[in-house]
Amino acid sequence: MSHRDGPAGSRDRESTEPIRVGVVGAGAAGAAAAYALRDAGATVTIVEKSGGVCGRAATRRREGCRYDHGANYVKDDDELAASLIPELGTEGLVDIEEPVWTFDADGEVAEGHGDDGRKWTWSEGITQLAKRLLARTDAAVHRRTRVEAIDRAGGTWHLTDTDGADYGPFDVVLLTPPAPQTADLLGATDWDDDRLEPLIDAVDAVSYRTIRTLVLHYPFRESYPWYGLVNVDKDHAVGWLSREECKSGHVPDGESLLVVQMSPAWSEAHYDDPLDDAAAAAADHAADLLGDDRYRDPDWVDDQGWRYALPESGAETEPLRAVEAAGLYVAGDWVAGEGRVAAALRNGYEAGERIRGEQAGE
CATH class of the missing domain: 3.90.660.10 (Polyamine Oxidase; Chain A, domain 2)
Structure with a gap:
């Protein structure tokens, strides 16, 4: 096997420089990953194609109404969601009775x-989930920024948007868009490594x-x-x-x-x-x-x-985990195989904890 790039963990762990993390997508998974890294000595940059955050957990306003037109609520049958959501502040938290x-x-x-069980949203809308997670981090969020290419060179990652702007260098990149969009990004990745093709195949197989x-x-x-x-x-x-x-x-x-x-x-x-x-x-x-x-x-x-x-189902795990040693991660409800906000939240948080482990040299 030809692995031209060393693992993300191969950086000098005696260095005081924080690990640099680039996240594509400010949905529940991306926001949860940033939250997991909030006190891990990492610098986190998030690029989001839309003008808002929280992805399909979306809220609109019109004529005095607020409405959650994507995901309707977050259920509390997930252990992480049940413990994390109240920690984000109970003001405005709504349990649909x-x-x-x-x-x-x-x-x-x-x-x-x-x-x-409990069905949570907020009086200001379900987008409060990502907003409250991100408010507790130092992550820089670039909205209305669509990434079209990824490059791996000199042991670091770079993201390029549709205007040609460069974001990076990053020690770690986390991709959180839906699987078809993640597969497109991976297909536009300049990285000569034989782990990439099996990864694209695994992501592309999710319907x-x-x-x-x-x-x-x-x-x-x-x-x-x-x-x-x-x-x-x-x-x-x-x-x-x-x-x-x-x-x-x-x-x-x-x-x-x-x-x-x-x-x-x-x-x-x-x-x-x-x-x-x-x-x-x-x-x-x-x-x-x-x-x-x-x-x-x-x-x-x-x-x-x-x-x-x-x-419809989750992605095959082995190809996804194989690339993490090189600092490339994916997360989302499609990785978990459950079309639920809580699944995206948990999967993103767990990805953030694995990245945190790299920072600690674990």
Whole structure:
């Protein structure tokens, strides 16, 4: 085997210089990695393609409303999430009290199993997760910066954005975008090492479900015993419907806002449909599920397409870990094989701890 570059841990460990870490993506995984490194004597630089942070755990504002239009909440059934989230500050932390119920292909709604646990977001939106993690670090975050190439030379890594700007040198690079985007970046990596191709193959093998979210606002509010409805047999045009007014601070009194996430099959078939057409279809389905024709006529709508919404499975571990000795890491819910914010949070934090171990020479 030809490994032309030495491991990240081969730097002089007597040096007082901090380890330099470049992170691509300021989602839950990238923010958690930075948090894990916050007191490890590392300098962390994050480059993020969008104007916000927290990736698919996204929040928007419109006409007095806040709404989480990607990931809806963070569950507390993950040990790290259960301990970490309260540590980030309880002010504005929202536990959605109403349960999640189910519906089938015929639109028949049924009571859930009562095992939801805590469902966390914040009065200012679920993006507070990454914002609060990053606020407790010294990481430099460059937003609206899209990385298009990675280079390994002289034992360090460099990132190049679409404007030709260079970021680096880094001792370690952590990639956290969805697997297809990470595979593209790895394909544009200038590194002559026989570990790279198996890594690209492993990342490229991860498949995703596509989801289009429609947001429907109404100038009235009804009471229901549930917060969200999930399709259990995966045979309905709607995969998920939830009431954003169940989150404190999100929707003004007397108004309601439905977040309708269409099924992967519907989303792929209608991904590029005009907003008015897609919203009308979602509103019709919502009215049928709720048994109320008023929901066919929202007074304003919004949408977001998530081409890489949920990973179908995790990546093969061995090729991912093989490159860590050279200072190249990947993290995200797709590495864990669970399409959940808590999985991305945990996986990013664990990657940060492994990088921290390199700093300590462990």
